[in-house]
Amino acid sequence: MISRPLRFAAQGAAALTVAAGSFGVAHLDKAVALSVDGQSSSLHVFGSTVGDALAKKGIKVGEHDQVVPSVGSPLEDGDTISVRYGRKLTVTIDGVAKEYWTTATTVDAALRDLNIRAGSDAKLSASRSQTLGRQGLALTVTTPKPFSVSVDKKKLTLQTNATTIGAALTEAGITFDSDDRITPAANAPLTRGLAVAVQRVSSGQATSTERIPFKTVTKKDATLTQGTRKVVTEGKAGSRSVTVRRTIVDGKVVTVRAVASKVVTAPVSEVVLVGTKAKPAAAPSPSSSPATRSAGNTSGAGINLSNAAMWDRIAECESSGNWSINTGNGYYGGLQFDIRTWLGAGGGDFASRPDLASRAEQITVANRVYADRGLQPWGCGHAA
Incomplete structure (x- = not known):
């Protein structure tokens, strides 16, 4: 049985222990205010640092997050803790992209905090008042x-x-x-x-017809005397259709390129026989002498058809009797005059070239030459 004094002493000791425990609990329990990205709340926490309070709320912070006071700061009753999460902001200004981290919660605030100039005349891909979430944002800014x-x-x-x-x-x-x-x-x-x-570039096609010149083929012929040429096939030019593409730049043609070509009419080659037969020696006769040679009236520009039959025979040999022939070999007409002989004998009285003159006019000029030189200028003089 405990004596009264001892019992009172034990009761006093117990009371003292309860009082001391109440004082310790009160000392460890702290009431603090918490703001997370502007959202406020309060909590009681048994701990000595800001980190203890964040841990009780399950708040984890990274290197880009902002905590005031810092995580390791001592915690006092009545303190206010501010947490602002970092947001990744990718800003492309006029095609140049940069990455930033900000704790601002709106686009406009982020631009101000980061000192990014985006005046009122700049065009943004997001509204300035748009909330900037923790996932971040890719923002495009174009300036005038x-x-x-x-x-x-x-x-x-x-x-x-x-x-x-x-x-x-x-x-x-x-x-x-x-x-x-x-x-x-x-x-x-x-x-x-x-x-x-x-x-300004435009293009178009145009089609035109082009002439294809004919070729001249010469063949030796032993039945014709040397110096004699005979056309057996008249040459004919052909034609082709050509399509070109024209490129026009600012109204000027800069390139012309053929894109198609088609022969419409094939040319026909001209075939000319060239005599290889030796000329017969001319037998001297009274008619070959200028004194006895008769060419009729050779004065003036009148027509002189003397010896017409003789000239027809010579023309048959020289040109197959074609009085308007022009083969391009430098000899013209039925009697195959060259230009120098023709004009020298006054052929200009009738035409600029023998093939343009009539048979009678060519015979008239031939009589003038005959009166002066006989049949010597004609390779076919033997046909007389």
């Missing part, structure tokens, strides 16, 4: 850029927020198609002060 365009013989000075040359031209109402030449290319980025050129 002055540039010039040379098009349709004019030079324009413009300003745009467009990021590519093609978009800038479209915004300015300048139309173009796939054939037009744009320098730099339409898909190239638009930079401040860039000079752009637009050339």
Whole structure:
């Protein structure tokens, strides 16, 4: 049995222990305010540091997050803890991309915090008031850029927020198609002060007919005397249809390229027989002498058909009797005059070339030559 004094002493000791425990609990329990990205709450925490309070709420922070006071700071009753999570912001300004980390919760606040200049005339891919979530955001900013365009013989000075040359031209109402030449290319980025050129390009096809000249084929003929040429096949020029493609740049033709060619009419080669037979020796006769030679009236420009039968025989040998023949060999007409002999004997009285003169006129000139030189100028004089 415990004596009264001892019992009172034990009761006092127990009371003292309870009081001491209450004081310890009160000392460890701290009431703090917590703000997470601007959202406020309160909590009681048994701990000595800010980190203890965050751990009780299950809040984990990384290197880009902001905690005030710092995680290791001592915690006092009544403290306020602020947590702001970091957001990754990828900003592409006029085609140049950079990455940032920010604790701002709106696009506008992030731009201010990061000192990114995006004036009221800049164009953003997201609203300035848009909330910036913890997942971050990719933001495109285009600023007004002055540039010039040379098009349709004019030079324009413009300003745009467009990021590519093609978009800038479209915004300015300048139309173009796939054939037009744009320098730099339409898909190239638009930079401040860039000079752009637009050339109008068109193309078209045209078809024309071209002459195909004929060839001349010569064959030796032992039945014809030397110096005699006889056309057995008249040459005829052919024709071909040619289609070309023309490329026109700003109204000027810059290239012409053949894309198709078709022979419409084939040329016919001219075949000429060239005599190889030796000329017979001329027998002296009274008629070969200028004194006895008769060529009729050889004065003036009148027609002289003396010896017409003789000249017909010579023409048959020289040109097959074709008084208007012109084979291109330098000899003309039925009697195959050369130009020098023709004009020297006054052939110009009738025509500029023998083949353009009549049979009677050619015989008249032949009589003039005959009166002066006999039959010596004619290889077929033996046919007389």
